[in-house]
Amino acid sequence: MRKRGPRNYTRLTHPLVRDSRDEPFRQASWQEALDRAARGIARNRGKFGMFSCARATNEMNYVAQKFARVVMGTNNVDSCNRTCHAPSVAGLSAAFGSGGGTSSYEEIEHTDVIVMWGSNARFAHPIFFQHVLKGIRNGARMYAVDPRRTSTAEWAESWLGLNVGTDIPMAHAVGREIIHAGLVNEAFVERATSGFEEYKALVEPWTLSLAEKVTGVPAAAIGELAHAYARAERAQLCWTLGITEHHNGTDNVRALINLSLLTGHVGRYGSGLQPLRGQNNVQGGGDMGAIPNRLPGFQDILDAGVRHKFESAWDTVIQPHYGLNLTEMFEAMEEGTLRAVYCIGENPAQSEADSEQAVRRLKALDFLVVQDIFLTRTAELADVVLPATAGWAETEGTTTNSERRVQRVRRAVAPPGEAREDIDIICELAARLGHEWKYADAEAVWNELRSVSPDHYGMTYPRLERHQGIQWPCPSTDELEPPYLHGRLWDPDPARRGRLAPFGLVRHDPPVDLTDERFPIRLTTGRRLDSYNTGVQSGSFASPLRRGEFIELCPEDAERYGVVVGERVQVTSRRGSVVAPVWIDTALRPGLAFMTMHFPDEVDTNSLTIEANCPIAGTAEFKASAIRIDKLPVATIVR
């Protein structure tokens, strides 16, 4: 096996500037760099977009979205949640009015049936999976729905290895079977949901045998899942990017939510829906309003009352319409209506689908300022680079995890060189653009957020410390709410039950990038245990598990193409082509290949993926590309 040393990105220690993109960077003083950044942003007022950071603190995200809305007067603020769980947020808020996972980790230890759908949590969320394992050891049965027979599936009662992009047929068939078997929780459907009759008609064609044809999963296995889920006293439905990273990701999420509505597996202890978030603060970034359609506290921009509250708190005017999301901002770059970007801690040049297109669009900007701890590929394209601190180890603040738990982040080490905290930098820029914001510390930012977000009001820093984190909603400084959301749906009083949860009427729509004779293999993507995203963070520790990027094939396909482990092959999609060595994985099956995006400097997997976006959430279809594999003229084998 190839031995690979850590690939080191070195910390940025000084601001970098340049007069034109053809020149190399030169070190500059903070004064000069900030002045240049302020000028570059100011001259593009009305054509500005902010990329906030799903890995930085809540406090930083709060200040970043405030910068976009108050200083620049735009709602064009978003983060990389767009490339992962935006469909979960969109789907959950459409059904329940709130974008968070409905359950807590502890509940999964006390449930009866666990469905892991499109989630290899054993690798991607190992400590969450320990809670799942506790549940299994307490007697819960787990079902894994995933095209790959992953390490998660190894713990399953049954593995449903569906074809990539057939989640909706599977979900609808499960729904139909529940209806036909008379296992619908009729009282719950009657009292807490709407649109059941339409849903029933919608799923009626999805018989188990039709679903078997489309998904490739035996009808009996689908039937067993339906009966197990519906008969369980308590059940948890968990998903990850296998559901969301599709061109119809929000529809996929709605299709899963439907099953919880049908069976009443939501709003009770042990029963709920759990999207597992991919970044340390992707939940919090959205909660803080660093998304184009919500103000802090996940409050809707279109609500005039909400806007009025923020307008008086911030002494500003909030645009009464949604801003552009990350995907739309990239499209606006193409059209020339977005000319300046302030990018904090994101690496879209490597994380976006169809990365070549993303780089071309970033290069065409009039002005790009990047604030990061490393000179990432995105930073290399910038006019000004500002060295920041690592949120998790060098600043004070909070982050919010997948179970909506707000937890304290603390400064343990001093940042290198002249690197400064994100909030300081943003405030310096705001001051140069006419807004003097004075925050004594992160707690002051947090207290301002508490004053405008009822869901966070009760979470003072001392309380967060005392309880080892508190889950939202937490409106009171004296009490704590239950660990699950939407208990209201079970309330006998219709007024307190509130808005009924609508069934999502969504239809099957196969992946955009079809396989055919020229591109016969379905490529799907995911994470490995020891690596993370574009590898900027995870690349520099000496992991004995790291083996770099491979194109993983099943043994049958390897034999068909006459390739062996370590042999470098050409991998081509309709958008691009890379050379990668082969790995053989028995978890795959004929016609299915797997790659990660952890080593983009080595193999740029995202030059293969398709930018077919979910129209509701803007997430691209990273999980389904069509590729072909060609042997190189001269075989080279890497070991």
Next chain:
Amino acid sequence: MTTTALGIPRRLLEFTIDGEPVRAPEGSTILDACRAAGTDVPTLCEGDTLRPRNACRVCVVEVEGSRTLVPACSRKAEGGMEVRTGTERVRHSRKIVLELLASSVDLSTTPRVREWIKEYGAEPGRFGADAGRVNEAPRVDNDLYVRDYGKCILCYKCVDACGDQWQNSFAISVAGRGFDARIAVEHDAPLTESACVYCGNCIEVCPTGALSFKSEFDMRAAGTWDEDRQTETTTVCAYCGVGCNLTLHVQDNEIVKVTSPHDNPVTHGNLCIKGRFGYQHVQNRN
């Protein structure tokens, strides 16, 4: 509505420790009650996140009516019990246990053991200079952590943490019998050829430093490891969205070790390879 499920109310049991009346909730161990009462009981194989293994016998106490000494870490408290922690019999037993362990195992990095050896008057040297020892060089077969069997007391905590109690990787078990018993991966291979996923949850529970971060091992070898100069700061992991709490041990502005609070509701003291070892990127400072 209540915040968390409180469970069935537990009765308080009344009994005595060293003649003093104490009360402890039903289900507590004698050790829990001793700690609550401020009575110091030495422990090695006991782990706050693990089920008792009863391997080391250093926590034994006397219970009225019991023929043998009982391990405080696993024996449940009962109403009316008379527990004695400082009798001659208890002290003698602890002394022998400490002598046997300290004569065969390198306890130089075991917290508090020197204090107990003094307290119980243990003389590990009395078995002679030729007392059996493992005499194995530390195994350094990867860049993340080191196994030093010369420091292993075979308490099984690492096996339990790797196995069904937390990690469920089952990479390690006990191989061999008697004095040849060792914690080993399958076929006693190097870690890099085993099922190990480098979560380091075994290091987290190791009571003697037999398992340690390579960073700690190297610094000890170089004589630069100094816990008095280290700070411990608990923050949240920067990788996935699970939100694991990390305690960063920092010396001279370098992260030298990562642990997790054992009472944390997210981690219960467990981490994955990224959280435990993936910190290097913040200190690639030049």
